[in-house]
Amino acid sequence: MATVHSTADSTALLTDHYELTMLEAALAAGTAGRRSVFELFPRRLPEGRRYGVVAGVGRALEAIDAFRFDSDTLAALDGVVDEPTLGWLADFRFSGDVWGYAEGELYFPHSPLLVVEASFAEAVLLETVLLSIYNHDSAVASAASRMTLAAGGRPCIEMGSRRTHEEAAVAAARAAYVAGFEATSNLAARHRYGVPSTGTSAHSFTLLHDTEEQAFRAQVASLGKGTTLLVDTYDVTEAVRLGVEVAGTSLGAVRLDSGDLGVLAVQVREQLDSLGAGTTRIIVTSDLDEHAIAALAAAPVDGYGVGTELVTGSGHPTCGFVYKLVAREGTDGELMSVAKKSVDKVSIGGRKYALRRRSTRGVAQAEVIGIGTAPVDDGDDRMLLTPLVRDGEIVGREPLSAARDRHAAARAELPLEAQSMAKGEAVIPTVFE
Amino acid sequence: MATVHSTADSTALLTDHYELTMLEAALAAGTAGRRSVFELFPRRLPEGRRYGVVAGVGRALEAIDAFRFDSDTLAALDGVVDEPTLGWLADFRFSGDVWGYAEGELYFPHSPLLVVEASFAEAVLLETVLLSIYNHDSAVASAASRMTLAAGGRPCIEMGSRRTHEEAAVAAARAAYVAGFEATSNLAARHRYGVPSTGTSAHSFTLLHDTEEQAFRAQVASLGKGTTLLVDTYDVTEAVRLGVEVAGTSLGAVRLDSGDLGVLAVQVREQLDSLGAGTTRIIVTSDLDEHAIAALAAAPVDGYGVGTELVTGSGHPTCGFVYKLVAREGTDGELMSVAKKSVDKVSIGGRKYALRRRSTRGVAQAEVIGIGTAPVDDGDDRMLLTPLVRDGEIVGREPLSAARDRHAAARAELPLEAQSMAKGEAVIPTVFE
Incomplete structure (x- = not known):
């Protein structure tokens, strides 16, 4: 039987060239091991949309699990990175932590859909494939x-x-x-x-x-x-x-x-x-x-x-999610917030937490994002970040029916205006606390 | 190592359910073996575009070659089709002929990008995966x-x-x-x-x-x-x-x-x-x-x-190519033209041939499509259909650089207006002969 592509079992090459060369440079500079927090998030909703839907979580977890460099994959990187980097990759297995919005959940501008904490080396390598999966599946x-x-x-x-x-x-x-x-x-x-x-x-x-x-x-x-x-x-x-x-x-x-x-x-x-x-x-x-x-x-x-x-x-065939370094280990060993300063592509530094604020009658009122600390549940709210990977072990697997049920429940919480097909603003505001 | 998907080596499940149930019904009715000609073509260019580019040919040929029903694939079809159909699929290997525009070539409304001649059973099964590949790759x-x-x-x-x-x-x-x-x-x-x-x-x-x-x-x-x-x-x-x-x-x-x-x-x-x-x-x-x-x-x-x-x-994330039965064996054993009669989705029955009419100076003037017989080369023209599969054997493989060179050459033949980024009509007309 013909083989359509020979590295189907590994997701490691579904990756941008520069993730690997950044790894090489950081390994050589001694900075690759710095503890880092990356965040996957939308800067905005697609124009006119009232809310977005998170999908691809289960697929992303499988992609993390299959992100390994076997001998075929390493051979394919000959000429891309140097020998010490190939040696480092041979042993690669993601060993960090990931929290995220559960599949089927809704999202709004700046919702921290994924929070990845690991060494820079481990976290940066996952950027491309995580964005590919989230950007496609959530758009659909x-x-x-x-x-x-x-x-x-x-x-x-x-x-x-x-x-x-x-x-x-x-x-x-x-x-x-x-x-x-x-x-x-x-x-x-x-x-x-x-x-x-x-x-x-x-x-x-x-x-x-x-x-x-x-x-x-x-x-x-x-x-x-x-x-x-x-x-x-x-x-x-x-x-x-x-x-x-x-x-x-x-x-x-x-x-x-x-x-x-x-x-x-x-x-x-x-x-x-x-x-x-x-x-x-x-x-x-x-x-x-x-x-x-x-x-x-x-x-x-x-x-x-x-x-x-x-x-x-x-x-809107893609969501425009980005994956940004928001905090990393400083010279004192503590995590420090970082952010790019470009005028038209602002990122907000610091680790994020999120909850859906709800009225006493269970109607969604705001997407509340805490920077550095979790926002406080008023009693009717719902925390949005759940553990997906712990010390490299996938802990967020669930049946697809759970995501489907979650979506129906989360959508039912929205104010009535969410049902309008007309163009409009996000149906609830994003609030930073 | 985790396996992302277990049937990566076969393309047979990258297919719509109804292709299989149509096969079952045709097998039972005794019509599955009727010689058929399917055509993959665009009804129009994306709005405002002057020309389109054919891509995915090489991938489509690999997909045809890998379209096999191994035991895993057959097990996945339990509950979709009956036992006699599963038995027929177990031996499946495409044995027909395919002609098509070579990769990198340009296309215009009604260009017959692929002509597939085989039994109805064999040709209909390829519909979904061929359209997926052509619609995506050609759009990009x-x-x-x-x-x-x-x-x-x-x-x-x-x-x-x-x-x-x-x-x-x-x-x-x-x-x-x-x-x-x-x-x-x-x-x-x-x-x-x-x-x-x-x-x-x-x-x-x-x-x-x-x-x-x-x-x-x-x-x-x-x-x-x-x-x-x-x-x-x-x-x-x-x-x-x-x-x-x-x-x-x-x-x-x-x-x-x-x-x-x-x-x-x-x-x-x-x-x-x-x-x-x-x-x-x-x-x-x-x-x-x-x-x-x-x-x-x-x-x-x-x-x-x-x-x-x-x-x-x-x-324009998809090309809107369709795959239509244009001729099939009649009760007399001869091929007869067929076409749907719906008002807003007209197809033109009959096997197609195509050439790019060129001036004596080599400038493209028209996409000439012959129905039933090939249009006549005026001396400066270029025939567009090339053999891709013969009796089930892939004969159209070529290095990717050949497609890249072909594209550059075909684009250079177009009238100057093709270079305009403004919206407009197809830069050459489609003419039926």
Whole structure:
């Protein structure tokens, strides 16, 4: 069997060149061992968004665990760093501590999503892969959450694999599930993460057969009456009639993939009802985003299949998270705050703590960030940083369903304005204490 | 060593659920073996773009080669398809033919980028993974090509790994290289594809040290005077002075990562020249896209580091390519054209051929597409479909440098208007013959 890439088991090369050369220079200078605190955080929300969703935590923990330099990986670094650095890397295993927002949790500007404490050498090496995972997965989850909000209780199905990188597709399906999607079309996401998978059929299946009737009979014979028939290859009205004739009134669903979905859904619902197929559902697909989903709220639609706009973050394909050194060991051995002074890219030095301030009725009121010390819980608040890695050991693993449940609960705490699809400010303010 | 995902060697699960259930239904109906022609093509260019760039061809060929169902993969499909289908998949190996545009080639609306001829069963299974690879890699290459055009002869360096999925990052670095980028920060792209890698240093490296001078001395001692010093952590003028003091007038380069890059570049160039460091280059980074690069054309900049906008396709993170059945075996055993009839998603049935019509002076004039038969070369034209897979054997492998050279040559054929960064129509028309 052909091997697509030979270092799939290690994540160590999913890394920027300069992380390794900084390591080399710091090792030579004797500063690589200085205790350091790095923070992964957003400077802002994507323009117009009311909140963001943290996703990728579980994947990031696996990436830390798999960040090892085996002989193949070391050989690949020949010419990048010197021999002493290669020797240091051969023994590398992350031995520090990581705290972070749990998966599915919401975020706001400056939320300290990850706090990594280790030697500079160990912490800097993780920068690229942690940012890659968080920036991608959280962008998808943040878009997905708006879609499931817009859909109300109706199920959303992730179908975007073909519109994004083949491995990003698997992570996107996972992130969408965290943010409330019911299922995915992606089989690798089913296999790796247990996300329920589902599917209908494509126009090619209808076109393969001599008649639409032959195609429908083949599908129903194989997949049962509960299947979803695609009814817009030729004429929708004729296809709906035919579908009920072939499968009977217990036909599972029909799928509409083109045209004015709102108008068609009304027509098809009336037709299905008149044929006695009152329980047959109507699934719509075709370049949906959260706005299109919201616009269909009054239409008799039973489910949404979402592709391109989900996997590309609905206009915001990356979160813009950064990973900054906020404190490091000084010459006195104590941690000291550090921060860059550039005008347009301000960072706030010092180790951060965070809680979600809530009213006595449990409504979120503010993202409270403490610098150097933890903010005080007023009694109804929720602490946001949890231990993820302790002395190099992964302690933050959890089932994906826990992240999904957490997301639903955290979103339910938000003020009502969070449900608006219109552009606006963050729904709660970020407050430094 | 931890395993990040257990089916990395097979691409068969990077697939939509419905490809498998369509297979099951077609096998049961006796139609799975019908000879079929699928075509992968764009309905249009991204809004405002003058041309697109084909990338991912080499990756797609490896994905076809690795599309096998080993025992782990088959076990993962338990509950998705029935036993007879699992039995059929166990022996699966693509045995058909594929023709396509070579990597680095340009594309226009309806260009037949891939033509896949095989049984329906074999061809339909490849749909999702082929689209994933082409849609992602071509989106990045299309953005990258505009950036290298805007940069004129100045080098562009790909630095976007942290802003996209960790595996998409590797493919993005590869695609950018095809479209003229000089190097990448991504070490896995160096390892897997031989893309040159490079790096400077981060603000964290400066902040780790007690003074900027200590940081600069550490970097120069380890990486040599030819290194690139990051000069905007505190005060740019002081850092440039210090950099030349530490490394001497043969300092390789300085990097500016914030502020008004055009103004700063002029100031820093004057300062470097006045210090006698006339050969020290100025590298700029910080949310660059093709428009920002073009705006810096008159500034004394020696290289561009591009991140977010490159890996997210500069506003167009996916190409919208589709994969459609255009012909299949009829009851008479002959291939017949087929096409969906939906109003807003028209496909054109029939097998396609394509050539780039050129003037006697070698300037591209039209994308000529033949339906059913190849268009006639007027003497100065270029045929665009090349054999990629023959009877299941990959015949289209080539070094990445060939794709890079092809891209440069194909872009040089375009009319001058292709160089405009303003929104416009495709720079040559698509003509059906």
